[in-house]
Amino acid sequence: MSLLVYGLINSVILALYTVGFSLCYGISGIANFSHGALYILSGFTAWNLLNLAGLPFYLSAGLSVIITAILGFLFYWVLLLRVRGIPLAELIVTFAAGVGILELLTWEGFYGMRYSLPILLRGGVDIGTVSIDYQRLFVLITGVAFVVFLWLFVHRTRVGLAFRAMAQNERTALSVGIESDWIGSLSMAMGAGLASLAAMVVLPLGMMESSIGLEVLIYALAVAIVGGLESTLGMVVGSFIIGFGQIAAAKYIGAKWMIIAPLAAIVFVLVIKPSGLFGKYKELEERV
């Protein structure tokens, strides 16, 4: 029972990590390897607004989401614009930006057991033999809402469809009147905003430190690869496989082996079905 409940919550947390990344990289094809750094940076911003500026939590969380989204927007125009279409340079530039942010935070003294965001809802509830607090339930609900939002956004709105068109074929998208720079920067902004929203929900569960940033990026990549980059369903399934795998490994083998679950899942999936479990349109041209 505890395996089921904690596995579920762990999976939803992984899905939250991935939503923004998936929107950017999987759906609109913009490499954002500073995803994890933006995630932790928004936590840091919220903490500063909350404790130094003395704003209430909702306001500081909202502000930090907006600030992170603007930062993502600027990242596109400042960093990515000049190197679009050179995959190596895109990857290195965004990754270096991420590591730079993380190192700056560490230099500021943002590590150790000193920082955390407040919990929205106190108390908890018992489900069978497992007690679970309201914050984790809140995470669960937000996660489901995020995934539903992402699916609806990508499949039902004009902007979402334009995102997908960009990933499929940028030139054709241009020829039907989709302005690729505008859509690209919009997708960076939304990805960063979603990362920040996830941070506001997930971070109160534990301590914040800058090293979480890399962890978030690695998990987001792992989930996206296992599930197939461009499909929302794949993202959900991927996060469930890795989430439950981790909890099961921690329970039956030992906490040390938690990291093995995503690695094993990735190697296994890529060897069996290289396009990920639910990957569709990049199957032939890109992966194999």
Next chain:
Amino acid sequence: MAEATVQYRRKRLERGIKARSDTIFVIASTKDTLYLLLPRIVPVIALLILPLVLTGYWGKVLVFACIYGLLALSWDFMASCGLFSLGQALFFGMGSYIAGTLNSYFHIPPVITVPVATLGSGFLCAGLLGPVVRLKGVYFAMITLMLPLLLHKLIDTTGILGGTHGLSALSPFPSELTATYLAVVGFLACLFIFRRVINSDYGLVLRAIRDDDRAVMSGAINIYWRKIQAVFISGAVGGFAGALLTHHFQFLGMSAFALDYSILPVAAVAFGGQGTFAGAAIGSLILVPLSESLRALGGLRMAIYCGILIVSIIGLPEGIFHYMARKYHQFEKTVEVK
């Protein structure tokens, strides 16, 4: 015509000397000969003299620069047949673990362990990556990123081959100078051979695989077998680098699989310019000393390093080598737009 505003544009032209020395094979003057030879000979001679000048700390930095240079070259070689790797640490770690284990448990001298590690690492890497050479782009990159982390974890949890403490007191090279020269000469030899190979027929097939693999397949060439060969070659080069550094420091640890050895070579290639090997070499010869000299700044070192990297890549997306080559071969002038 109404009073049209006169517009100008920049025009790039080849220098006369470039056109001459490119096409006329009977080189006429010393000037032409020097034009071709100087950019090649001067860095080589400088690198061969440097170990005599630099001693102590900066001597070690030179060895490091050459080691990372070897890894960057092996990265560029794999990239030239379309395999983007994020795990040069796999090759490096394989080489160091083979050399270190042979030396520590069986007391085999470096004269034998280094060549054995070079070949062994090539075979092991080709064997490990063989099943996944079908993958492309970021998917292949993910696998290569994961493998060294997995091996790192494996050694950590099982404690084999020294475990977390590593193996120390390995036998060193006869002298510091020998080790430095081994690194420098290995680096130069690798650069020279790679530049020759990639322009041969064999290299042509590899580059064709990168550009259009399906066309190569339709020419009845087994692209997966060629890709495995490319992995073998760059695995061997990476293994040589690993074995060299292990014997030089007389220590073998889990850090051989660290992320540094994967990321820095890629950064060096992105900085120097992809596809010509010279770019990879220049990139690592600039970036490694730079990151060492930033050590004085303490905590901000990595942040500033990343900043420099970002600025240089955004400023020169093609890489510093391609920029220099262009300036050397071509000149610009402003002409009127008609």
